[in-house]
Amino acid sequence: AQVIQKAEFLGNDLKPYKYFPKKKLILFIAFALGNLFTLSLVFLREYIDNTIRNKDDLEMAVSVPVIESIFIKDIHTGERPFWNIESQLELLSGGVPRVFAVISTGKGEYKSFVASKLAKVMAEKGYRTLLIDFNLRAPSIANLIRISHDKGLIDWLSGKSDLKEIIFPSGKKNLDIIPSGKTEIEPLRLIKSEKIIEMVESLKQIYDIIFMIQ
Numbered sequence: 336a337q338v339i340q341k342a343e344f345l346g347n348d349l350k351p352y353k354y355f356p357k358k359k360l361i362l363f364i365a366f367a368l369g370n371l372f373t374l375s376l377v378f379l380r381e382y383i384d385n386t387i388r389n390k391d392d393l394e395m396a397v398s399v400p401v402i403e404s405i406f407i408k409d410i411h412t413g414e415r416p417f418w419n420i421e422s423q424l425e426l427l428s429g430g431v432p433r434v435f436a437v438i439s440t441g442k443g444e445y446k447s448f449v450a451s452k453l454a455k456v457m458a459e460k461g462y463r464t465l466l467i468d469f470n471l472r473a474p475s476i477a478n479l480i481r482i483s484h485d486k487g488l489i490d491w492l493s494g495k496s497d498l499k500e501i502i503f504p505s506g507k508k509n510l511d512i513i514p515s516g517k518t519e520i521e522p523l524r525l526i527k528s529e530k531i532i533e534m535v536e537s538l539k540q541i542y543d544i545i546f547m548i549q
Contacts (some may be wrong), residue, residue, distance in 0.1 A: 458510035487516020
């Protein structure tokens with residue numbers, strides 16, 4: 336055996352090196368993983384969320400152009416948005432379409448109000464306009480426009496009245512109304528697509544524009 340170099344004692348000035356735990360490193364890793372998890376949840380929620388929040392979301396969902404957006408807070412402020420719709424319809428189609436179906440995803444979405452406003456705008460523009468209330472379970476147009484009637488769409492569907500007997504003037508020039516009427520039986524049993532098509536084709540001989548609230 337051979338001694339290569341004798342060991343030397345350097346004293347007590349060296350600080351002991353701590354291998355574990357490394358608190359700063361652990362905190363950094365925990366912070367990074369927490370942020371990564373949060374961002375992943377945000378992106379996942381956005382990816383699976385199909386809520387319609389704006390015009391772009393709606394166009395993407397229905398794959399048709401959206402010509403006007405009307406916010407609920409602005410719905411009673413005037414008829415300007417509805418005049419915009421009329422103008423946009425003429426530009427898009429080269430003339431206003433003859434028949435409109437006004438629908439909604441649920442109750443309280445102002446479809447009857449919107450339909451009545453659009454019908455009034457079209458009537459003021461000079462179009463002979465008819466507003467039909469197909470909402471047989473929860474009719475509202477007769478009360479909204481305040482017309483007096485004793486018959487309606489249900490009476491024609493059930494064969495109790497002729498078509499001309501269920502058309503009522505609205506009190507505004509160029510605008511007539513077909514209210515839903517009243518029934519004690521299930522109203523959906525009365526609706527037959529062939530008869531509705533026959534009615535609409537007949538009314539198109541009299542009116543320029545027809546709004547159907549469904």
